[in-house]
Amino acid sequence: MxxxxxxxxxxxxxxxxxxxxxxxxxxxxxxxxxxxxxxxxxxxxxxxxxxxxxxxxxxxxxxxxxxxxxxxxxxxxxxxxxxxxxxxxxxxxxxxxxxxxxxxxxxxxxxxxxxxxxxxxxxxxxxxxxxxxxxxxxxxxxxxxxxxxxxxxxxxxxxxxxxxxxxxxxxxxxxxxxxxxxxxxxxxxxxxxxxxxxxxxxxxxxxxxxxxxRLAPLAMQQLKTALNAQDATYQLSADAQALFDACWSSTDIKEAKQARAERRAPIFHGR
CATH class of the missing domain: 3.90.226.10 (2-enoyl-CoA Hydratase; Chain A, domain 1)
Structure with missing residues (x-):
């Protein structure tokens, strides 16, 4: 059977x-x-x-x-x-x-x-x-x-x-x-x-x-982590600063800037 x-x-x-x-x-x-x-x-x-x-x-x-x-x-x-x-x-x-x-x-x-x-x-x-x-x-x-x-x-x-x-x-x-x-x-x-x-x-x-x-992965991760942080002191922590810095130094932010100049949708890679 x-x-x-x-x-x-x-x-x-x-x-x-x-x-x-x-x-x-x-x-x-x-x-x-x-x-x-x-x-x-x-x-x-x-x-x-x-x-x-x-x-x-x-x-x-x-x-x-x-x-x-x-x-x-x-x-x-x-x-x-x-x-x-x-x-x-x-x-x-x-x-x-x-x-x-x-x-x-x-x-x-x-x-x-x-x-x-x-x-x-x-x-x-x-x-x-x-x-x-x-x-x-x-x-x-x-x-x-x-x-x-x-x-x-x-x-x-x-x-x-x-x-x-x-x-x-x-x-x-x-x-x-x-x-x-x-x-x-x-x-x-x-x-x-x-x-x-x-x-x-x-x-x-x-x-x-x-x-x-299709949105920027690093930006979404940084925003999600900050929004879910129950302790307000997290916003001033080294971990929060690291995610913040990672977004601003990423190739994705450069891609967004270039895409705006070229009048096209950005293609993000999460790095």
Whole structure:
């Protein structure tokens, strides 16, 4: 009898310097398990590792996270009492430290990735799915998208990073409505405060990712790092100054100057 291998929980493709990671659990509305979080972390880390091997910017310019099926992510899989991982080990479900560690490792990987990470959103985004969207640098979404973090209805505590990130990106009032009052944030509300960039179809989302991928990689890395720095003293640190100096001394800035003189679009190489 021929055994049918299970579908990968996370799909990965790279084309035109854009790596697309797809949540592939549509039957469960892409509800996250510890294994899915670990797989996403591994794929994002692979981009960073490539950059380290090349002693510079990775060949991937943009990471896009999207999902199969009508929902982007239904949050953590609360129905999973236990989880069989690809390696054959068994871990406790999402109420365990194992899931929390995997989730926060994934969020850290997104925030610290050397390239911008874009969430390509359609449909509901709930709980841990909203945390994933918050961690991303940019979000594109259709009008059927909505966000909710139902921790108050489940009796969960929510980590300080997520609370402050929601407050910073959504604004204090909207964050309070979502977190304390358990209210949905609609696509129109999210667009009004700049949390999402509205798109009408997948082609527009792909075009947006392509346009961002053509921007200067070193400049985007410097901006992302500074924007994500929680400690204001980072802006005066040696690391911040090194990224700043790298941009101003790069061949990319010379290319931009020459392209302006020649009335053409610049071609950046991340060096």
């Amino acid at each position: 021929t055994m049918t291998l299970p579908e990968p929980l996370v799909l990965s493709t790279t084309e035109h310097n854009i790596t697309v990671l797809t949540l592939n659990r549509p039957a469960k509305r892409n509800a996250l398990t510890a294994e899915m979080c670990r797989l996403l972390t591994q794929e994002i880390q692979a981009v960073t590792d490539t950059a380290n091997e090349l002693n510079g910017m990775p060949t991937t310019r943009i990471i896009v996270i999207r999902a199969q099926g009508p929902a982007f992510c239904a949050g953590a899989d609360l129905g999973a009492a236990s989880e069989h991982t690809i390696g054959g080990t068994i871990s406790a479900g999402v109420y365990s430290d194992d899931f929390h560690e995997a989730l926060f490792s994934m969020l850290r990987a997104i925030v610290s990735a050397p390239v911008p990470v874009i969430a390509d959103i359609h449909g509901p985004v709930i709980g841990a799915g909203t945390q994933l969207a918050l961690a991303c640098d940019l979000r594109v979404a259709g009008d059927k998208a909505w966000f909710r973090v139902p921790v108050a209805s489940l009796g969960f505590a929510l980590d300080g990073w997520t609370i402050h990130r929601a407050q910073n990106l959504l604004g204090g009032a909207l964050a309070r409505n979502m977190l304390i009052a358990n209210q949905r944030v609609t696509a129109s509300q999210a667009a009004a405060v700049g949390f999402i960039i509205p798109v009408k179809n997948p082609a527009q989302a792909e075009e947006f990712a392509y346009e961002v991928s």
